[in-house]
Amino acid sequence: MAPNFTNDEASLFKFVVKEGKGVKGLVDSGLTQVPARYIQPPHHRINKEHVAGSLENMTIDLSELDGPNHEQVAKAIAHAAETLGFFQVVNHGVPVELLESLKVAAHKFFAQPPEKKAMYLKGVSPSPMVKYGTSFVPEKENALEWKDYVSMTYTNDADAIDFWPSECKEVALEYIKTSTEMVKKLLQALIRKLGVNVDESRVDELIGLRMVNMNFYPTCPNPDLTVGVGRHSDMGTLTVLLQDGIGGLYVKKEDENASVENEEWVEIPPIHGALVINIGDTLQILSNGRYKSAEHRVRTTSVESRVSVPIFNAPMPGVKIGPLAELVARDGVARYRDVLFEDYMNNFFGKSHDGKKSLDFAAST
Known part of the structure; x- marks a missing residue:
């Protein structure tokens, strides 16, 4: 018989979070309706009426960045970064077979018995570089997200092989290694389109911290009441995402005057072999607000469990981030203050998801 967590939030929290059984554990127990702790307030639910179709025309052939069409492609990348903050890339240099293997590995990891995954819970994980969990910061959230995840921070190959879960470590490591050159090229192109030159060591510094997550969104009995991930922007420089x-996956169209009721969201459609790229808060800060970190969220479904595999490329914790000096001189104003990325990161992980409010931490006073 399925456990009844409808009115027992303490038992639910213990089962899902503390014991590491996750949302998948709830679903596997035979749950037929969403517990109250997962029901989102109406303004956080994904209303299909507010979805303005899907984003079909933001797919960029990255192989052309090295050819005679370089300028045209760089302009398209910068335009996407200035408007929606999201685009998709094909011919990106990451083997399509590897992308398929990543999806298989993600399903394999989450299909394990709960105690195998719980070995990586915070506080018991064999390495601080590997963390298994659920939702975002469940201790701080009024309504939990319908998602389990495993997060792997890259330090070096040896640590990855020694400490990352055996079900996914090899493909996850290969994913990071084969995507790094692409991320560098994208960042270099974006910085150049700002009319600024930075040396390669600074580019490396801005993407020196790399975390690969495997996200698992189990089937949900009441998808209209829940979210897989709440509205947020990413804290880093550039995110690479495999759907x-x-x-x-839904992205909010920038409109400062739109009320919550009138916001427009577009769906990023899955394209076989493509990777989704999105701008993070760090790049919005560096560009003095010209590039937009993308506010996005994820819906749940009652049909089939979903996986996604992002790589978060961010500065190393000790790196100072702030608007590039040339842009401040040109714009006549610094829209953000200089902050240590470690402080920005701690603030980001210290609160529940709430749109782009994470950027307030770096706002100039």
Whole structure:
């Protein structure tokens, strides 16, 4: 018989978070309706009426960045970064077979018995570089997200092989290694389009911290009441995301005057072999607000469990981030203050998801 967590939030929290059984554990127990702790307030739910179709025309062939069409492609990348903050890339240099293997590995990891995954819970994980969990910061959230994840921070190859979960370590490591050159090229192109030159060591510094997550969104009995991930922007420089074929990623169209009721969101459709790229808060800060970190969220579905595999490329904790000096001189104003990335990161992980409010931490006073 399925455990009844409808009115027992303490037992639910213990089962899902503390014991590491996760949302998948709830679903596997035979749950037929979403517990109250997962029901989102109406303004956080994904209303299909506010979805303005899907983003079909933001797919960029990255192989052309090295050819005669370089300028045209760089302009398209910068335009996407200035408007929606999201685009997709094909011919990106990451083997399509590896992308398929990543999806298989993610399903394999989450299909394990709960105690195998719970070995990586915070506080018991064999390495601080590996963390298994659920939702975002469940201790701080009024309504939990319908998602389990495992997060692996890259330090070096040896640590990855020694400490990352055996079900996914080899493909996850290969994913990071084969995507790094692409991330560098994208960042260099974006910085050049700002009319600024930075040396390669600074580019490396801005993407020196790399975390690969495997996200698992189990089937949900009441998808209209829940979210897989709440509205947020990413804290880093650039995020690379592999979607599976199910879909459910939504990005908010920038409109400062739109009320919550009138916001427009577009779906990023899954494209076989493509990777999704999105701008993070760090790049919005560096560009003095010209590039937009993308506010996005993920819906749940009752049809099939979904996986996604992002790589978060961010500065090393000790790196100072702030608007590039040339842009401040040109714009006549610094829209953000200089902050240590470690402080920005601690603030980001210290609160529940709430749109782009994470940027307030670096706002100039």
